[in-house]
Amino acid sequence: MTLTEIHDQIEQTSEQRTELWQALAKGHDPAVAAELKSLSKRLDALWDEERSVKAALRFGDRDHIVARARVEERLERAA
Numbered sequence: 001m002t003l004t005e006i007h008d009q010i011e012q013t014s015e016q017r018t019e020l021w022q023a024l025a026k027g028h029d030p031a032v033a034a035e036l037k038s039l040s041k042r043l044d045a046l047w048d049e050e051r052s053v054k055a056a057l058r059f060g061d062r063d064h065i066v067a068r069a070r071v072e073e074r075l076e077r078a079a
Contacts (some may be wrong), residue, residue, distance in 0.1 A: 003057075006050045013043050 015026075020036045023029070059065060 001053070003050065003051065003053055006046055006053065010043065010046045010050070013039055013046065017043065 017036060017039045020032055020039065024032050026037060056062065
């Protein structure tokens with residue numbers, strides 16, 4: 001997923017969450033509260049994904065970085 005797609009989903013999910021907060025302010029509804037909790041978890045996941053994508057764009061693929069670090073570590077131990 002691209003950063004633009006992630007930002008679009010964050011925006012849409014945030015708007016839905018705002019609507020649910022407004023509905024919940026009118027009176028407690030367990031279904032609304034459960035959906036609100038679900039949307040909050042979804043937003044957390046989207047923000048995590050955004051950070052991962054930004055890090056990959058800036059520093060490269062995580063697996064490649066880890067592999068390179070392991071090679072360097074082995075070389076240091078051998079020296």
